[in-house]
Amino acid sequence: MIARLSTYFARTLRQDPADAEVPSHKWLVRAGYVRRVSPGLYSWLPLGLRVMRRIEQIVREEMDQIGFEVRFPALLPREPYEQTNRWVEYGPNLFRLKDRKGADYLLGPTHEEMFTLMVKDLYSSYKDLPLIIYQIQTKFRDEARPRAGLLRCREFVMKDSYSFDVDDAGLAVGYAKHRDAYIKIFDRLGLEYVIVNAMSGAMGGSASEEFLALCDNGEDTFVQSDGGFAANAEAVRFPVAAPVDAAGVGPVQVIDTPGTGTIAELVEAVNAAYPRAEGPWQAADTLKNVVFMLTHPDGAKEPLVVGLPGDREVDLKRLAAAVDPAVAEPFSPEDFAAHPALVKGYIGPVKVADGRAEQFLGEQAPARVRYLTDPRVGEGTRWVTGANIADKHQLDVVAGRDFTADGVIDVAEIREGDPAPDGSGPLRLARGIEIGHIFQLGRKYAQALGLEVLDRNGKLVTVTMGSYGVGVSRLVATIAEATCDDKGLCWPRNVAPFDVHIVIAGKGDDQARAAEELAAELDRLGVEVLLDDRSASPGVKFADAELLGVPTIVVIGRGLADGVVELRDRASGQTANLPVGEAAARIAAVAGGD
Numbered sequence: 001m002i003a004r005l006s007t008y009f010a011r012t013l014r015q016d017p018a019d020a021e022v023p024s025h026k027w028l029v030r031a032g033y034v035r036r037v038s039p040g041l042y043s044w045l046p047l048g049l050r051v052m053r054r055i056e057q058i059v060r061e062e063m064d065q066i067g068f069e070v071r072f073p074a075l076l077p078r079e080p081y082e083q084t085n086r087w088v089e090y091g092p093n094l095f096r097l098k099d100r101k102g103a104d105y106l107l108g109p110t111h112e113e114m115f116t117l118m119v120k121d122l123y124s125s126y127k128d129l130p131l132i133i134y135q136i137q138t139k140f141r142d143e144a145r146p147r148a149g150l151l152r153c154r155e156f157v158m159k160d161s162y163s164f165d166v167d168d169a170g171l172a173v174g175y176a177k178h179r180d181a182y183i184k185i186f187d188r189l190g191l192e193y194v195i196v197n198a199m200s201g202a203m204g205g206s207a208s209e210e211f212l213a214l215c216d217n218g219e220d221t222f223v224q225s226d227g228g229f230a231a232n233a234e235a236v237r238f239p240v241a242a243p244v245d246a247a248g249v250g251p252v253q254v255i256d257t258p259g260t261g262t263i264a265e266l267v268e269a270v271n272a273a274y275p276r277a278e279g280p281w282q283a284a285d286t287l288k289n290v291v292f293m294l295t296h297p298d299g300a301k302e303p304l305v306v307g308l309p310g311d312r313e314v315d316l317k318r319l320a321a322a323v324d325p326a327v328a329e330p331f332s333p334e335d336f337a338a339h340p341a342l343v344k345g346y347i348g349p350v351k352v353a354d355g356r357a358e359q360f361l362g363e364q365a366p367a368r369v370r371y372l373t374d375p376r377v378g379e380g381t382r383w384v385t386g387a388n389i390a391d392k393h394q395l396d397v398v399a400g401r402d403f404t405a406d407g408v409i410d411v412a413e414i415r416e417g418d419p420a421p422d423g424s425g426p427l428r429l430a431r432g433i434e435i436g437h438i439f440q441l442g443r444k445y446a447q448a449l450g451l452e453v454l455d456r457n458g459k460l461v462t463v464t465m466g467s468y469g470v471g472v473s474r475l476v477a478t479i480a481e482a483t484c485d486d487k488g489l490c491w492p493r494n495v496a497p498f499d500v501h502i503v504i505a506g507k508g509d510d511q512a513r514a515a516e517e518l519a520a521e522l523d524r525l526g527v528e529v530l531l532d533d534r535s536a537s538p539g540v541k542f543a544d545a546e547l548l549g550v551p552t553i554v555v556i557g558r559g560l561a562d563g564v565v566e567l568r569d570r571a572s573g574q575t576a577n578l579p580v581g582e583a584a585a586r587i588a589a590v591a592g593g594d
Helices: 021-030 046-063 078-081 112-122 168-188 263-273 315-323 333-338 444-449 472-483 508-525 536-548 558-562 578-593
Strands: 001-005 033-038 041-044 076-077 094-097 104-107 131-140 155-165 193-197 208-214 219-227 231-233 252-255 286-295 301-309 327-330 350-353 357-361 370-373 384-386 390-400 428-444 450-455 461-462 464-471 500-504 529-532 552-556 562-567 575-579
Touching: 001 508, 021 033, 021 472, 041 046, 041 508, 046 155, 046 472, 076 078, 076 219, 078 112, 078 301, 078 444, 094 193, 112 131, 112 155, 112 444, 112 464, 131 168, 131 500, 155 168, 155 472, 168 193, 168 428, 168 464, 193 219, 193 428, 208 444, 208 472, 219 350, 263 286, 263 390, 286 333, 315 508, 327 428, 350 390, 390 450, 428 472, 464 472, 500 536, 508 552, 508 558, 529 536, 536 552, 552 558, 552 578, 558 562, 562 578, 575 578
Parallel strands: 001 529, 193 231, 286 384, 301 370, 500 529, 500 552
Antiparallel strands: 033 041, 076 104, 094 104, 131 155, 155 464, 193 208, 208 428, 219 231, 219 428, 252 390, 286 301, 286 327, 350 357, 384 390, 428 464, 450 461, 552 562, 562 575
């Protein structure tokens, strides 16, 4: 079939969409691949569907090597999600609705429950396992801030698969099969990517890894070391600082610090009034205490104070991952008004009363507020921190001597050059787009839903599971992001909507006839052709050819009088003149026809 732009359902735009934040969003809309319906919701046009289906096919071919394809409804009943507690735990990201009879339903964000129940319904013996089944299907998540076009949507297409095994050894095999399949998929798509340790989040389970396509516009920050450490920043966990001897540190001192609204001002004031022999006080010597309000999935609210060195900021994405499924928001003025014991700007873990320093923050302390500290706040470390009195701070507050936190929370920003947690060298920071995620779920869902089989000894055992996802529609944007240039899209050949884009550059009948004949011959050779037969100017046609991003462009113009057509490579810009009589065969060889 030859697609003719004069009748094809596609329209290009000359202006960038107002809400475009990243290049892939801009070009996919301008080139007529997708159209925005509302924030996080997009309609797919024929060009976009062709690209997504070619990506789907690559995913399907590799998955069919290890498993079987199934398909579940997107509209799901509440009951299975109640059994796993995800009806509540998923929180506001879950689309909930009622049918006409008042029964509760949801739009599936992911399908662990459905896969588990299907296997429970059909399988009962260890002889049935191992099993891998998958689907490619639309998912729904009520993202608070959908952004970046297809990269963060409320409706998206995902491949999700699940492995079912009798024991953990089998789970490891299923996990490895998926890991290898994902490597093949992303290699075939031509993506530059890394595999990093990751958080399991709402999915639950133990080990998990993410596949991240390298991209400066990616939402995920990851770290690597020369020694082989690699992890999503949210999953990095630094060891707690080794204890230090604080025997020589004097008692807590309360000092006046008016006008020290920032850490820099505090450090300047302390160095001026209380210089120390071992060197100036630094921001890293101050203990900053940041207050958040946690909202749990059931609506319950709880204040949380995070203590960390003053030269670090709380990374809100790391915090979100650490407190999931609760949601953390900075303390508002209304929150401070409701908790007058927390003096904004002067919060500390210790309060001095009647000359005695006593712990103030903590679930069992007078403030009755949970207090978690950064791993750097190890036993014996000495700090300058708030005195819980306006315009006052404290010197020589010692962790372990003067206060004990309720626990450790590793949510401080990670910096270039920080030592890797495993000692493998300094960390490098980079950004990427999550394109795949694999989890060792274990028995969480099988236990909740009663998925058991008889083992070799006739004993019922709980099945262990793995969960594995690939963002299919996100891959369209990821590939566009990785390959586009300042003129438009530039698709790799194996996902491009067409193999060849023929441009009729003149208005003569000879050129039109030659273009039709060449298109027909390429079609017979198995090459998918997009023919620009519009009456538009050559400039418009050339601009659209670059915008649409088909990898091979053929121009039929003035050279036809000399018996040649022009072959252009969209990615490199290289051109070559081909004799008309040889053009079809040579273009088919380039484009991969039969």
